Amino acid sequence: SQKIEQNSEALNIQEGKTATLTCNYTNYSPAYLQWYRQDPGRGPVFLLLIRENEKEKRKERLKVTFDTTLKQSLFHITASQPADSATYLCALLMNRDDKIIFGKGTRLHILP
Template sequence: SQKIEQNSEALNIQEGKTATLTCNYTNYSPAYLQWYRQDPGRGPVFLLLIRENEKEKRKERLKVTFDTTLKQSLFHITASQPADSATYLCALDIRDTDKLIFGTGTRLQVFP
């Protein structure tokens, strides 16, 4: 079955450092992959989308890579700030539908 894995352990990093979150998947070949941010008690918010033919995508301090051979996406936040503390979810599309499969998310804590 299709499976998405994100590190369930929280990632704690110091302000100013680069945070790197990992999303691995199996048994699937998505056309694109998405990343969302979720704050406690709130709905996820879309951040970035990367297509299967794109290796890298950037948006301000965010960078996403997509390696379809390794079946892995990396999500980087450079110059991290305490306000970046949240849970980050990756999601894969299901081809020929408009549905997404979400990972369980990784909680990021940026401390001063």
């Protein structure tokens, strides 16, 4: 079955630097890969979706890359701010009619 690995340790980044989070998966590449943000006591919030035939997607200070050869996605937050501190979840949608599989998430702390 498909497994997703995200940075198991919390990530501490100095304010203003670029934060980079990693999502690795096993087995087959998904049709779609998503990133969500989750704050304590709240549900996840959708951030970005990237398709298997796309290499990179950007949205404001966020950038996602998708490498199907490495079976890896990288999630970047540039010019990071303390308000970016949260847990970030990687999620795979294997095909258009399938359910979404979430990773465990990476806790990101942006230090002022």
